[in-house]
Amino acid sequence: MPDRRKFLTRAGYTTLSALLTMGFLQKDKQKEDYSINTIAANSTRMNVNSPLREVAAAKGKRYGAAISGEFLQTDKDYANLIARECSIATPNGELKWNATEPQPGKFTFESADAIANFCQKHNIELHGHTLFWHTGNPDWVSYPPTFEMIERHVKGVMGHYRNSKVLKSWDIANEIIADNENETDNATYGLRKGVKPELIRDLFKIAASVDSSKKFYLNDFGIEGATWKSDRFLKMVEYLKNNGAKIDGAGIQSHLWFSTAYPFDEKGFNSVLKRLNDLEVKPIITELDIIIDTPLPDSIKKLDQMVADSYKRYLDLCFAANVDTVITWGLTDRHTWIRHPDWMPAKFRGNPSNQRFLRPLPFDENLQPKSARNAISQAFQQAT
Template sequence: MPDRRKFLKRAGYTTLSALLTMGFLQKDKQKEDHSTNTLAANYTSTNGNSPLRQLAAAKGKRYGAAIDGEFLQIEKDYANLLARECSIVTPNGELKWNATEPQPGKFTFESADAIANFCQKHNMELHGHTLFWYTGNPPWVPYPPTLQMIERHLTGVMGHYRNSPVLKSWDVANEIIADNENETDNATYGLRKGVKPELIRDLFKIAASVDSSKKFCINEFGIEGATWKSDRFLKMVEYLKNSGVKIDEAGIQSHLWFSTAYAFDEKGFNSVLKRLNDLGVKPRISELDIIIDTPLPDSIKKLDQMVADSYKRYLDLCFAADVDTVITWGITDRHTWIRHPDWMPAKFKNNPSMQPFLRPLPLDTNLQPKLARNAIAQAFQ
């Protein structure tokens, strides 16, 4: 499972007002909530027999999910589901620094290669996640790493997959923007403390020197609106473009919280998508899942409808801006990180009666399609 403890401290363990200032949510009581305000949409019988990968491909798009190598090996039904539904997958943790270079210069790829082999067998693409992150590192790697460490790591990992028939893209830089202005020493770009824009520039240059045949992505969370964080993220993307480095895509994670109590900042999100397109950096939805925040509905049926409505309306905005890749962070509630006891949001963890309402993914724990799955299908169509 991915190391999301710090993310949950930012999202689930903080107050609602803190979430609002971070850009996960945009509160506006005067606006209609276009994510959760109606049960009118019908997702009960939409192409249930057509794989999402097939529906997406018919429109020139791709659907995929985060994949867990451990469960891939021991749960045949889970493996079959991924093979049926996905044309692209992102490994949960198998390509992070602590998995691929646990000791300096000592590389291990057994777990990641097993996923790559699965992808090749089932005609799926593998997205490399991730080469540079503030966590998910072995204890001997500081943050930020030295350029010497970065060069050795990228040479080893990217070199191993240089000729891979399935790995076509990399998250070169992941979550480099601070959560707010108090957590950065760079007011212009908002980078995490200790990280200089020149280091990120050189990171991308080193990646291109190792293997320029892959698409390079910068991946970030909390930028789904007009916020301090999204503004700094866009400035950083512009800096990289102006520096002449190879940067092809921007991953918008979209770990989303919706509620009838506040509206989503559609205008702000549209501005983020437009700016990325204007810069020639294609947006992709890289880690999508949806939580319904309090006040919760009075039934799971209504909850599932709210989640489905949120998926459909969010993806409609994405596809209107020429997004062609959507990756959910998991495919089944059986293996969602948000249900893990270490990372479950505090308001749910402290109230067991609320926990059944954590249903963020397209299929339920029994691998049965929910309304969210059909809503995604409708959005692709």
């Protein structure tokens, strides 16, 4: 798993006090401050338990999560929580190539349709993920796929959802930028070996020919700062814009590692967001979760607060830069991918006692809200 080093926010709170020269004015001012603070406190109490979808909607934004069709069927409480909290959702894997076209030209949508039906029932918008990815393909698909493979797949999958009332957007391509310069044969765009920029351009054009009514995104991780990868990602976005591709937005995955041992490149991240806005390619957060890297705190309570502080600071940066959609990669620690043995970070996999500190999502394994959920709510409430 790539090293996604990010920042840890140390929460600071500042108290402001006014110095008034006349005693009776000071008393009146104190009464006024008390009234204002009481209203604010009551408002906070009213909103603290409001569904995140409602808190986000009040600011013209959307909150959602990646969801599992399996758990929607087998875990009723999980399904109810998704319905309560989310206004947008991304299928975990039900729309990937191996799920939708397991054999050449033979399509199946049973699992994805079950998620789409759930979303329609609960007024949740569906974000399609994904048409092109180097992982999650059936064995018969080469990487990169041939043009003919791509054309048949895109027409089959997007055609099935062309008239969907709930599926409104697609990650057309996912993780096409190499992790570093040693894994590419294209220095300009940093594409994974074998992938040509013209193929990605044609992929977007095929998608638009099937259904141009949906929003199209290029999605990737490791671009939350001024890095080799984010530079290539931005160049690829610009290439698509300049070569006739319909690209409406950029998906910033945001699988984040925070630590007291290293800082977050806030300036670099702001530059990425600004460049996307300048290109008129809307940035959205598509796969957000946060873990704390070593050194770890000495209690779960402290860990949860560190995660919450990190959510708040990161989302504050996002909302200041025109981000209107935040999707966490899951809703509850009960089902987080980070705890899966195949994906767990090596330093945690080899140290079982530290695995309890993998608490990346807004709700805990018992589906109870954590301080991270409250931090996300607060960030939405304070967004302008």
